[in-house]
Amino acid sequence: MAKCSVIQGEAQRQQADKRLEYAKFRRAMTLVVTAVSMTPLLLLSAVLYFSYHAVYEGKVFDHLEAVVERHALAIDEFLFERRQNVRMQVDSYTYEQLRDESLLNDRLRKMQSNYSNDYVDLGLVDEKGLQPAYAGPFRLLQADYGAAPWFRQAIAEDRFISDVFSGIRGTPHFIVTARGRKTGGEAFILRATIDFAHFNERVRQIRMGTTGLAFLVNRQGEFQTNLRPDETVDHAALAELAARDFSKSLPAHLEKANPQNQTMIYVAYPLKMKDWILVFQQEKHEAFSHLYNAQLISVSVLLLGGLAIVGTALALIRRMVQRISAAEQDQEVLQKQVVETGKLAAIGELAAGIAHEINNPLAIMVEHAGWIDDLMKGENTSGMKNFQEMQNSLKEIEIQGRRCKEITHKLLSFARRTDSRVQETQLNDLMQEVAGVSAQKARYGNTIIRLDLDPDLPTVHISPTEMQQVLLNLVNNAIDAMNKPEGVIVMRSHRDGPWVVLEVEDNGQGIPQANMPRIFEPFFTTKPVGKGTGLGLSICYGIIDKSGGTISVDSTPGQGTAFTVRLPATLPGSTAETQQPESIPNKGDDI
Template sequence: MAHHLLMEVYGRCDFAERKNLNGHEWKDMQTDNRKSYDRLSRNIALTVITVSIAPLILVGGLIFDQFRSIYRAKVYAHLAEVVDKHKHNVNTFLSEKLSEVQYLNKAFTYEQLTESDFLEQTLKGMQQQYGRIFVDLGVIDKRGRQVAYAGPFDLLGADYSMADWYLNSRDKVTGISDVFMGLRQSPHFIIAINKDEQGRKWTLRATIDFLAFSNLVENIRIGETGYAYILNKNGVFQTKPPVTRNKDLVLTPFETIQNSSSAEGVTIQLSDGSDGEIYITVSSHIKNGDWKLVYQQNSSDAFSAMIRSESFTLVIFLLGGLGIVGMALILSRKLVTRFKVIDQENEMMNRQMVETGKLASIGELAAGIAHEINNPVAIMIEEAGWVNDLMEDEGREMSCYQEITRALEQVRTQGGRCKDITHKLLSFARQTDSRVAEVSLPALIEEVVEISMQQAKYAQVVLSLDMDRNMPLVRGSVSELQQVFLNLINNAIQAMETKGGKLTITCRAEDGQAYVSVADTGPGIPAANLSRIFDPFFTTKPVGKGSGLGLSICFGLIHQMDGEIEVESGVGQGAKFIIRLPFPPTGNDQELEKGD
C-alpha cells in the first residue's frame, strides 16, 4: 500500500513537471498529494497498531483467562481446606467432650454420681482440668426426672421426660443434642450417656458452654464478608446467627463447583443473593451428618485480590495500547514526513542535475571561448613585439618614442597575462591534466587566487595569503587541486559578497603534512548543516545558483589523494575549511619500506 501511494505521488510530481499547469491545477495537485500522504500515514498507523495490538490482545486475553481460572481454583481450594479443617476441629471437640463424659459414666457408679457433694466435686475437677466448657452435670432416672444436679442453676428435680434431647437420645448409648434454649433460657446443648446397670436405667448428662463451642466456628473469618455458622437438619442455627448488612438475605444456588482439593465431603456452591450479589457457600456435614458447617462469603470479597490484579493489568494494557497507538501515529507521521523530504530532495536533485548539465555546458563553452580568445591574444602579443622592433630600428627619433614603447610593453604584458589566464581557464574547464605529479601548493594557490581576484574585488573581499614557500612538495593532480581551491575560494567570496569581508588563506607544513586553511568572515554555517555540508546535492543557495556538488567533489578529490578535509564554523563566526595532504615519502622512508 505504501509503495503504491509513493508511486502515485512520484507519478503526480513527474506529471506536474512535464506539463504546464495553471494555478488552479497546481493547487488541486498539491491537495491530492496531501491527501495521498495523509492516506499513507493512516494506513501505516493502522498497520502498526493492528500488528502490535492484535498479538497483545490475544496473548493478554489468554493469560488473563488462565490467571482467572487458576486464581479461582486456588480460592475454592483454600476455602474448602479451611472448612474441612474446622469440620475436623468441631468433630474433634465434640468427640473429646463425649469421651470425657463417658469416662465419668464408666468410672463412677449411680450411687456415687447421685451424691450431691460427689457430683459437685466431680464438676469442679472437670472444670479445673478442661476449663469452664462443662457448665453443669446431672443424673436422670428412667422416668426422665433429674435426681442429682451440680451447676449454677436450680434444676434438681427437673422433668426432661418430654424434652426433645432426652427423647432423641434415650434409645442410644450416647447422644449430642441440638442447641436449644431449654429451662435456663440460654442457648446450650447437652451430651447424654445412657447406662443400664443391674436393671436400672439412668442417664448422665453434661451441658456444654455455648460460647466456647460457638467460638470454634466464629473464628473462621476471611475478608470483610466471610463468616461461618452451623445448621442442624432443620436449618436451625446451632451457633450465633451471622450479622449481615442484609438480614433478609436469600441465597439461590445456581452452580456447584466440582472441588478438586483434598478436602472430601466439602461442597462449594455459587448463589445469587437477593441483594444482587453473588455469594460463595462452602459446606460440609459434621456430627455424623446431623449438623452442617457452612462458610459464606461475597464473591467480590473472596476474589478482591484477583479483581485488583485484573484492574491493574487492564490499566497497564490500556496504557500500553495508548502508547502503541501514540507511537504508531508519531512514527507514521515522521515516516511520511521523511517521504515528503525524499520527494522534495528528488525533485531538487532533478533540478540540480539540470543545473549541473548547464554548468557542464557552460564549462565547455568557457573552454571554447578561452581557446578562441587565446589565438587573437597571441597575435596581439606578436604584433606588439613586431611594432616594438620597428620602433627600435626606425622610431627612436620620434618625440613620443618613450610613450609608445611603454604602451607596447604594457600591451605585451597584459596580453601575456590574458594568455596565461585563458590557458589556466582552459586547463581547469577541460581538466586536461589529471596525472599525479609533485606540486607546490603555495604556487598553485597563488595561481588560483589570480583567477578569482577580480570577483573578490567586486565583492569587496580582501584577500590575505600566508604561504610557506619552503614547504615540501605534495603529490597530486594539478587540475584537481585547482578545482578544489577554486571551489573553496569562490564559495567564501560568494558568502561575503553582500557585506564584504576578509578571506585568509594559509599554507604551511604541520605535523608532517601539508596544512591549508581557507577562512572567511562570512555569516557562517548553522550547526544543523555541518554534518551534511559534504553531501552530494546539498546546498543552501537558491535554485539556479548552486548545484550542491562543489564541496562533495572537493571531499572526494582530497580523499583520493589520501588527504582529509574538514570544516569549522558557527552562525556569525565565519567558516574555515582545513585541508591536510600527506607529503611524499623521502628516500630514507622508501628504503625503510623496501626493507620492511
C-alpha cells in the first residue's frame, strides 16, 4: 500500500510539474508575441497618424477647391452658351422680323428643344423699355421695363446677364439679353428668361456629405440661389468672401466659426465676369471626418490588436494541447481498427479452412453417389419398386453436392490471399461470380442484384483476385446502404472508347455531401463500431489506381449511389505495360 501511495504521489507530482510548465509556456509565449506584435503596431499607428494629419488638411482643401472650380466653370459655360444663343438670334433676324410673334414663338420652341427647356420665354424690348413682342407663358406683351435697373444695364451693353430678381411676374428669375440695332440706328434688346428652378437645382446638386452645400451670391452678398429653411449661412463669412480679391488667390478658402460655434469651411470661386461667386460650405468636423476616424481606428486597432494577440496566443496553446490529445485518441482508434482488421483476416482464414474441409467430404459424397448409380444400372432393377425414386435421390444428391462444391469453391477463391499477378481478365465473369456469392446476403437484405453486361466487352490486364475484392466491396457496401423493403443493385459493364467501364448502382440511402470528400480515406467509415473498418473503399481506390484506371462516385442522399470504375481495355497484341491509353479521363468526383 505504501508503495502504491508513493507511485500515485509521484504521478501527481509529474502532472503538477507538467501543468506548471504549460502555464510558464503560456505566459512566456503571450509576453513575447504581445511585445513583438504590439511594437510595430504602435510605430505604424504613430507614423500613420502624424503623416496623415500633415497631408490630409491640404488634400481636403485641394479636393474642395477642385470640385468648386469645376462646377463654377460649368455654370459659367452654361451662362455663356445661353447668352451666345440669344446673341445669335439678334444677329440672325432684324427688329421687324423679331416683332412677328409667330417667329418669336418658333425660336422659343427651338431654343427650348435644343437646351432642355432652360428658356422660359423670349421678349423683344425697344429703346424705351416697351415690349412690343413676347413669346412665353406670361401676359407680358407691351410690358414697360423702362424703369427697371436691369434694362438700363442691358441697353448699355452688347451682352448682359442680370442678377436674380422678382420683377413684374413676382417670382425669382434672371434674364439673358443681347443688344441689336434697328434700321434707323435705334437700339433694342432681345431678352430670354432662364428657368430659375432648373438653374437653382444645378447649383444645389453640388453637395458633399450631410452638411456640405453650395449657393451663388453676388458681390453685395445677395443670394442668387435659394436655400432650404433648415440651411443656415453665416452672413459675416459671406461678406468677407464677397470682398475678396480673387486675382490673388483663386479659388479662395476660409475657416470661420458660425454663431452656433461650429467651425465651417468655405471655398469660393468667381464666375460671370466675377459678378457672381459660387460658395461651398461644410462643417470642418465632417470634412475631416476621415482624419478623426483614422485617429479613432488607430487607438481601436491598438486595443483590439493587443486583445486579439493575447487571445490568439492562448487559443493556439489550447489548440495544440487538444490536437495532441486528439492524436492520441486517433492512435487508439487506429490500433483498435488494426485489431479488427486482423480479426477479419483470421475469420477469412478460418472460413477458408472450413470450406476446404467441407469440400473433401462433399467430393466423396458426390463420387459415391455416382458409383451407386453406376452399380444400380448394372443390376437387374426390374423387381425394385422404388428404383426410380432411388435414382432421382441419387441425382439430387449429386446436384446438391456439386452446388455445395461450387459455393465452397467461390468462398475459397475470395478467402484465399490476394494474387497480385496481372493477367488478361474478362470482367463480365468476375461480375457474375460476385453476384452469385453476394446473392444470399442480398436476399437477407431484401435486395435484388441485376446484371446488365455487354456481351462484347473486351478484356483488361488486371489481377483477377484484386478485382474480385473491388467488386465485392462495392456490392457489400451497396447492400449495407439499403434502407427500403425493395432494394435494387444494378451491375453494368460497357465499353467507352479505349476504356472498359463498370458500374455498381443502388437505390439506397445515398452518401451525405459532407462525407463525399472523405469516402476514400483509410479508416473512414459511417458504420457503427464493429461493423466496418473503413478500409474497403481505400483498398478499392488503391487497386484501381495501381491498374491505371479511375474510380468515381455519384450520390444523391435519399435516392442512391453509383460507383463507376474505368479500366484500360486490352488492345490486340498489347501487354500490361503497353496497353494503357495515352491519357486518363477526368475523374469527376474522384477523391
